[in-house]
Each structure stands twice: as structure tokens, then as C-alpha cells.
Amino acid sequence: MNGAKPIPHWRLLAGVNRTQNWRRLRSAVARSRLHAFLMGLFVVGYAWLAYALFHKALNFTSSFPGLGPVLIERMMFLLFAFLFLLLLLSNVIINFTNLFRNREAQFLLSLPVPHQSIYRWKIFESGILASWAFLFLIAPLVAAYGATHNAAWHFYVVTPLFVALFVVLPGILGSWAALGLARWVDRVAFRVAAVLSVIVLIVVASSWLQPETVTDEMLETRVLDVVDRLLARTRFSLFPFLPSYWVSSGVTQWVEGALMGTLFFGLVLLSHTLFFGYLASTRSGGFFYGALSAVNSRGAGAAAGQALGQAPFAPRLLDRLAKLLWWGRADARALLVKDIRTFLRDATQWGQSLILLGLLIAYIVNLRHFSHRLTSDFWIDLTSYLNLGACALNLATLTTRFVFPQISLEGKRIWIIGMAPLGLRRTLMAKFLFCTAVSMAVTMALVGASCAMLSIPAERVVFFTLTIGVMAFTLNALAVGLGAVYPNFREDNPSKIVSGFGGTLCLVLSFLYIVGMLSLMAVTSRWAFGGNSAAVFWLGWALFLSGSFLLGWLPMRAGIRKMASVEI
Amino acid sequence: MIEIEQLTKQFGDLRAVDAISLTVPAGEFFVILGPNAAGKTTTIKVMAGLMKPTSGSVRICGFDGATDPLEARRRLAYVPDFPFLYDKLTPAEFFRFTGKLFGMEDAAMEAEAGRLAKRFHLGEFLAKPIESLSHGTKQRVAIVSALMHAPEVVVLDEPMVGLDPQHARVLKDILREQADAGVTVFVSTHQLSVAEEMADRIGIMHQGRLVAVGSHGELQAANRDSRLESIFLSLTKDGV
Numbered sequence: 064m065n066g067a068k069p070i071p072h073w074r075l076l077a078g079v080n081r082t083q084n085w086r087r088l089r090s091a092v093a094r095s096r097l098h099a100f101l102m103g104l105f106v107v108g109y110a111w112l113a114y115a116l117f118h119k120a121l122n123f124t125s126s127f128p129g130l131g132p133v134l135i136e137r138m139m140f141l142l143f144a145f146l147f148l149l150l151l152l153s154n155v156i157i158n159f160t161n162l163f164r165n166r167e168a169q170f171l172l173s174l175p176v177p178h179q180s181i182y183r184w185k186i187f188e189s190g191i192l193a194s195w196a197f198l199f200l201i202a203p204l205v206a207a208y209g210a211t212h213n214a215a216w217h218f219y220v221v222t223p224l225f226v227a228l229f230v231v232l233p234g235i236l237g238s239w240a241a242l243g244l245a246r247w248v249d250r251v252a253f254r255v256a257a258v259l260s261v262i263v264l265i266v267v268a269s270s271w272l273q274p275e276t277v278t279d280e281m282l283e284t285r286v287l288d289v290v291d292r293l294l295a296r297t298r299f300s301l302f303p304f305l306p307s308y309w310v311s312s313g314v315t316q317w318v319e320g321a322l323m324g325t326l327f328f329g330l331v332l333l334s335h336t337l338f339f340g341y342l343a344s345t346r347s348g349g350f351f352y353g354a355l356s357a358v359n360s361r362g363a364g365a366a367a368g369q370a371l372g373q374a375p376f377a378p379r380l381l382d383r384l385a386k387l388l389w390w391g392r393a394d395a396r397a398l399l400v401k402d403i404r405t406f407l408r409d410a411t412q413w414g415q416s417l418i419l420l421g422l423l424i425a426y427i428v429n430l431r432h433f434s435h436r437l438t439s440d441f442w443i444d445l446t447s448y449l450n451l452g453a454c455a456l457n458l459a460t461l462t463t464r465f466v467f468p469q470i471s472l473e474g475k476r477i478w479i480i481g482m483a484p485l486g487l488r489r490t491l492m493a494k495f496l497f498c499t500a501v502s503m504a505v506t507m508a509l510v511g512a513s514c515a516m517l518s519i520p521a522e523r524v525v526f527f528t529l530t531i532g533v534m535a536f537t538l539n540a541l542a543v544g545l546g547a548v549y550p551n552f553r554e555d556n557p558s559k560i561v562s563g564f565g566g567t568l569c570l571v572l573s574f575l576y577i578v579g580m581l582s583l584m585a586v587t588s589r590w591a592f593g594g595n596s597a598a599v600f601w602l603g604w605a606l607f608l609s610g611s612f613l614l615g616w617l618p619m620r621a622g623i624r625k626m627a628s629v630e631i
Numbered sequence: 632m633i634e635i636e637q638l639t640k641q642f643g644d645l646r647a648v649d650a651i652s653l654t655v656p657a658g659e660f661f662v663i664l665g666p667n668a669a670g671k672t673t674t675i676k677v678m679a680g681l682m683k684p685t686s687g688s689v690r691i692c693g694f695d696g697a698t699d700p701l702e703a704r705r706r707l708a709y710v711p712d713f714p715f716l717y718d719k720l721t722p723a724e725f726f727r728f729t730g731k732l733f734g735m736e737d738a739a740m741e742a743e744a745g746r747l748a749k750r751f752h753l754g755e756f757l758a759k760p761i762e763s764l765s766h767g768t769k770q771r772v773a774i775v776s777a778l779m780h781a782p783e784v785v786v787l788d789e790p791m792v793g794l795d796p797q798h799a800r801v802l803k804d805i806l807r808e809q810a811d812a813g814v815t816v817f818v819s820t821h822q823l824s825v826a827e828e829m830a831d832r833i834g835i836m837h838q839g840r841l842v843a844v845g846s847h848g849e850l851q852a853a854n855r856d857s858r859l860e861s862i863f864l865s866l867t868k869d870g871v
Contacts, residue, residue, distance in 0.1 A: 069734050070731050072732065075728060075731050075732060079717060079720065079724075079728050082719065082720065082724070083717055083718075083719040083720065086719040086760075087719055090719075166715040167715060167717075169681060169715065170714075170715035172679075172680055172681050173679040173680060173681060173704060173707070173709045173711075174704060174729070174732050174733070175701050175704045175705040175732065175733060175734075176732060177701060178700070352683075353683070355682075356681075356682045356683040359676070359681060359682040360640070360641070360642055360682055360683070360685070361642065361643060
């Protein structure tokens with residue numbers, strides 16, 4: 064019976080997962096052709112638009128004699144250096160989930176499949192999941208770089224090979240970091256480490272991005288010195304032991320025709336990829352099993368109150384805080400407390416929020432350097448509107464990622480609130496009001512702070528703060544409403560819920576709304592870009608308010624109707 | 632044959648399994664009983680190689696799960712309480728996949744999977760996606776995939792959950808036949824009737840310890856009680 068020529072586990076696992084993914088894709092297309100069409104349109108549209116913009120920007124930059132090529136080359140080094148960091152972070156997160164929170168991995172462990180084979184398959188799968196989106200995003204830029212330099216056809220063959228070798232390294236390093244985290248860091252230590260890391264990130268970003276004082280006289284007489292000083296802070300990307308340095312050097316030298324240089328860096332990259340690839344694919348399986356066993360053996364940990372010796376039913380801090388919302392009914396408050404607890408106990412959810420918030424704070428803290436450099440009204444106006452846009456887009460990312468899946472995440476538990484007197488309609492409203500209140504408070508504070516950093520007059524600070532407040536209302540209503548119209552009760556993973564048709568529609572509508580309303584506000588502004596009469600200004604506001612109300616109210620109404628007829 | 636020696640498993644401060652020792656010989660149908668959180672599933676997970684023991688050892692047909700896991704798992708059929716299945720595959724494709732993982736030839740796999748599928752009345756579902764099947768049907772698919780490679784040891788965690796009476800009967804018959812053919816059968820369940828009807832020996836776990844082991848008759852004699860339910864309740868009264 065067991066005399067058959069054994070098929071490598073790798074091939075079996077690849078085959079079964081390929082079949083799974085192909086059928087998943089086919090059923091997604093069959094379920095909603097509109098969704099598939101919109102996704103296809105987005106992919107092609109992004110690639111085309113990004114390529115056109117990058118090409119234009121690179122042509123513009125290269126038009127500066129002497130300076131242009133230096134800037135472009137440094138930009139390529141920076142691109143790959145940050146790509147390396149992002150891939151590393153992404154691989155750590157995805158490997159952790161895929162190795163230790165994955166039912167397929169647990170299933171395979173009980174079969175006669177070597178630990179090494181499971182580990183090898185899972186890091187391959189994680190590497191693809193962690194890398195494809197980043198590669199899709201940078202592809203137009205690299206293509207535009209080749210086009211700007213009139214690169215020959217083989218540039219477009221060699222570059223993907225370089226990048227393919229390159230992505231293996233953060234994939235392996237990320238998986239080893241995930242193994243280390245799983246083996247030695249428990250839940251509490253991980254939370255502390257994550258919060259400390261974000262604080263360190265903000266502090267480092269704030270102190271590192273200091274302005275360089277450049278006078279007109281320096282610009283006229285010592286251009287190279289100024290450029291050198293400006294580029295000094297990007298010098299880390301030239302560190303020769305960074306894999307990103309090897310890929311950047313290989314790509315930039317190939318485009319310049321320095322083939323021997325490219326060959327050298329290609330071989331450096333290949334040797335490292337083979338060395339680390341060999342270690343990962345032949346020597347890490349035992350450590351993976353040890354780490355998995357450590358994760359499975361970790362105690363659930365006592366809840367905060369129990370650790371302090373409180374009775375299990377004693378009200379905790381969140382319960383007491385919820386009582387401050389005296390106007391809300393007890394059942395709605397209980398729902399909010401449940402949602403907050405679920406969020407705080409899901410490291411993936413709050414970890415991603417923390418990263419987004421950290422980046423936003425680092426951005427706003429650094430705006431203070433901007434205000435000293437802006438002397439023209441045009442640039443001040445443009446920066447203030449772009450700042451509003453950046454905050455609104457961040458908010459849209461948050462609402463799509465965290466608010467949209469709220470109803471779906473009730474999942475198989477929907478019957479609890481569905482059968483309770485609270486009802487699904489009030490559940491929807493409670494979630495909407497809570498998410499709106501929180502995001503309004505955060506974004507209005509951040510926009511107010513960023514306006515203050517830009518030294519904008521008080522009346523404009525009020526204007527921008529109120530605008531983001533209205534946008535918070537609309538974006539939350541859109542996310543909650545569409546989340547109820549397109550629920551996915553079978554999925555527990557919020558990332559997968561968001562990637563469905565409803566999530567995509569929510570993201571696209573949010574972005575269109577932000578771009579449209581920002582343009583409207585800028586065009587009808589009283590002071591910016593030449594200024595308009597009071598009548599035009601108020602007309603613009605009326606259009607903004609009515610448009611915002613409609614885009615929020617219509618999905619909410621549809622969501623409430625859907626909830627009224629949902630079959631539990 | 633299953634040999635468990637001084638097996639201890641610790642989760643943080645909690646000792647889920649506390650130095651249990653047990654030998655289940657070839658051809659024995661062993662049922663493990665115990666209240667919730669007694670340590671049954673943890674013991675089974677260590678047997679299946681899903682986690683390392685804190686101390687002690689588990690050997691499957693003489694192969695230590697920690698030092699020789701592949702040989703141990705090659706001889707083992709394990710069905711967890713919530714089995715994993717590839718939802719976009721059909722049962723037939725899933726059987727082929729697991730058969731290949733166990734190194735089975737196509738003809739043997741088709742014959743054995745076909746025989747078991749017929750007994751579990753899976754014929755009409757073999758070409759349907761697993762995601763479209765009911766909970767009980769998925770459970771039957773998982774059981775067939777585990778048994779088709781002719782294992783020497785069968786370990787099932789709560790196998791009756793989700794099965795209707797008809798298919799519960801089929802499973803009990805198959806397990807009895809396996810035991811009669813020399814296979815070691817180790818089943819965890821909350822259904823005392825399964826133990827009374829099927830088990831050659833019964834083990835009762837409580838708070839991580841094996842508090843009683845013996846045939847139904849031996850347990851009755853030792854506890855001076857004829858009903859397994861009252862024996863079970865008296866041995867586990869602190870945890871109920």
C-alpha cells in the first residue's frame with residue numbers, strides 16, 4: 064500500500080493550495096462580476112496612472128543638469144531600503160499568523176509531513192502574501208525609471224529577477240523574527256514591546272527629520288554642498304551590507320550599461336539568497352516545531368481584574384467608563400464595552416491601528432518644520448489642503464479597515480444581538496455613533512494640531528477642523544452602512560472581509576468623496592488660491608454638507624433596511 | 632500500541648496533564664472519559680504531535696512522538712474535535728491529497744476511500760465542494776480521510792459530535808472492526824453510552840490525572856456501583 068513513489072510534500076501542498084486559490088478566485092468572479100470588473104479597473108488604472116505620474120516626475124527631476132541623476136539614483140536606493148523595511152515588517156506579521164495561528168499548519172502537523180516541509184511551505188506562502196502588494200505598488204516606478212533612462216528590453220527582464228532574489232531575504236528574516244517572537248515573547252511582553260516600538264519610532268522620526276537651513280546665497284554659490292547636506296539623511300540607504308543596496312546598485316548599474324557591476328551585485332544577492340534560503344529550508348523546521356509548541360502551551364493568562372484579585376463579575380475600568388455615557392441605554396453600552404474589549408484583545412487589530420496612528424503622529428510632528436520654510440501664500444494654502452486630504456485619507460483607511468467589518472465580525476454570534484431586545488437596527492446605530500465619536504475626536508484633534516504646526520490663522524483652523532468632523536461623520540456612516548449591506552458572516556478575518564466587494568466599494572467611494580469634496584472646498588475657498596466671494600464660499604459649504612449628508616445617510620438607510628430583513 | 636509514561640503538560644501556571652502513565656495495547660478499544668478541562672484533549676494533542684510534553688513521553692507503536700515524530704505519525708490516524716478540511720476541494724480530492732501524504736498508491740487509495748465512503752454514505756457528496764457540506768458530513772469526510780491509510784493506532788477526539796445516530800453506529804462498527812483487526816483505538820468522548828457499549832477498557836481523567844482505568848466490570852467492582860454514570864460522577868465530583 065505504501066509502495067508508491069512518494070511525491071514531494073512541497074508539490075502536494077503547492078498543488079492543493081493552487082486548486083483552492085484558483086477556485087476561490089473563480090467563485091469570487093462568478094459571485095460578483097461588477098466587483099471583479101472594478102478590481103480589474105483599479106489594477107489597470109493604478110498601474111497606468113502611477114506609471115504616467117512617475118515618468119513625468121522622473122523626467123522633470125532629470126532635467127536638472129548634474130543634480131537630477133544624483134537625486135534619482137538616491138531615490139532608487141531609498142525606495143529599495145524602505146521596501147526592505149516594509150517587507151520585513153510585513154513578513155514578521157504574516158509569518159506569525161501563518162505559522163502559529165493557521166489551521167492548515169496544525170492539520171499538517173498530525174500527518175507524516177516533516178516539520179521542515181511545513182515550515183518551508185508556510186514561509187513560501189507568507190512571502191508571497193507579504194510581498195505581492197508592495198511589488199505591485201513599486202512596479203510602475205521601476206518601469207518609469209527604465210523608460211526615463213531609455214533602458215533596453217533586457218532591463219525589464221533582469222530587474223524582476225533581482226527583485227525576486229531580493230524579496231527572499233526579508234521573507235526569511237521575517238519568518239525567523241516571527242519564530243523568535245513566538246518562542247520567547249508572551250502576549251503581555253508583546254504588547255509592551257509593540258507600544259514601546261511605536262514610541263521609539265515617533266521619537267526617532269521626529270529627531271531624525273530635522274530641517275536644513277539653506278539660504279539663497281548658498282543656493283546660488285554652493286549648490287553641491289547644499290545637495291550633499293540634504294542627502295546626508297538618506298545616506299543610510301547606501302550602507303553596503305543592506306540587501307537593498309545590492310539590488311539598487313544592480314538595477315542602477317544595469318541601466319547605465321555597467322554590466323560587470325550588475326553581475327557582481329547580482330552574485331552577492333544570489334549567494335546571500337542561497338545561503339539564507341538553504342538555512343531556512345533545511346535547518347529551521349525543528350525550531351518551528353519548538354516555537355509552535357511554545358505558543359500552544361502558553362497559558363491563557365488571567366484577565367486584568369482576576370490578576371488583581373477581583374471577583375469575575377466585578378465591574379472593570381471599561382464598565383465604569385461606559386457608565387459615564389448616562390444617556391445611552393445599558394444594552395448599547397454593553398455592546399460598546401464588548402467591541403472595545405474584543406479590539407484590545409486582538410493584537411492584529413490594535414497593532415495595525417498603532418502603526419497607522421504612529422505614522423500620522425510622526426507626520427504631524429514634522430509639519431512644524433514645514434511652516435518655517437513656507438513663505439508663499441500659494442504653498443501655504445496648498446499644504447493646508449493637502450494636509451486635510453492626508454488626514455481624511457488616513458481616516459478613510461481606518462473606517463474601511465476597522466469600521467466596515469464591524470457587522471460582519473459579529474459573524475456566527477450575530478444571533479446574540481439579533482435575538483436580544485437591542486435589535487440589529489440599534490446595534491448598527493450604536494456602532495455608528497461610537498465609531499463616529501471616537502474618530503471625530505481623534506481626527507479633529509490631529510487636524511487642529513497639524514494646522515497649528517503649519518501656523519495657519521485661527522479661523523482657518525476652525526474651518527479645517529469642522530470639515531474633517533463632517534467627513535468623519537460621512538466616512539463612518541458609509542463604512543457602517545455598506546458593512547451592513549454587504550455582510551460576510553462566514554469570515555472571522557477582518558482583512559478578508561474588507562477585501563470583498565463591499566469593502567472595495569467602501570474604499571473607492573471614500574476616496575472619491577474625499578478627492579471630490581477637497582477639490583470643491585479648495586475651489587470655493589474664501590482665502591485660498593485667489594479667494595472667492597462669501598456667496599461662493601457658502602454655496603460650496605452647502606454643497607459639501609448636503610453631499611456629505613447624502614453619502615452618509617443613503618448607505619446607513621440601506622444598511623438599516625438590510626438588517627431589518629437579515630436572516631439569522 | 633500507545634505507551635504514555637509520566638506525561639505532564641503545563642500551560643503557564645496550569646498543569647493540564649499531571650504525570651499520567653498508560654499503555655493501550657494493540658487491538659484494544661480504549662475510551663477516555665472526563666469532565667470539561669480534565670486534560671483529555673491536551674493528552675490527545677501531545678499524542679498527535681501538536682505540542683511537546685513538558686515532561687514524560689508518548690510512544691506510538693514504539694516510536695517516540697518527540698524524537699521520531701514522522702514514524703509515529705505514519706502509523707497514526709487522528710481526528711480532532713474540529714477537523715480542518717480544505718473547503719474548496721471536493722471530498723474525493725481531499726482523500727487523494729491525504730492518501731499521497733501517507734504515500735498511498737492511487738489504486739489502494741481509491742479502493743479504501745471508496746469502501747469507507749460507501750459505509751459512511753458519502754457517495755453523493757464525493758464531487759461536491761467541502762464548503763457546501765453539512766457539519767456532520769464534514770465530520771464523516773474527516774474520519775474517512777484519517778482511516779483510509781490503514782493506521783495501526785486511531786485517536787479520535789469527540790468523534791460523535793455532529794454525527795446522526797445512523798452514522799454514529801457506522802463509526803462505532805468500523806472502530807470495533809479495527810480493534811478486532813489489531814488496531815489500537817483511543818477515543819475521547821462525553822457519551823458514557825459509547826464507553827459502556829464499545830470500550831475494552833475505560834479511563835477516567837479528572838484535573839489532569841488519570842483517576843481510574845479498567846474494564847467496565849473492573850470499574851464497577853472497584854467502585855461497588857453498577858452504573859458508569861454514578862461511578863463517573865463520584866470520581867469527578869469536584870470538577871462537575
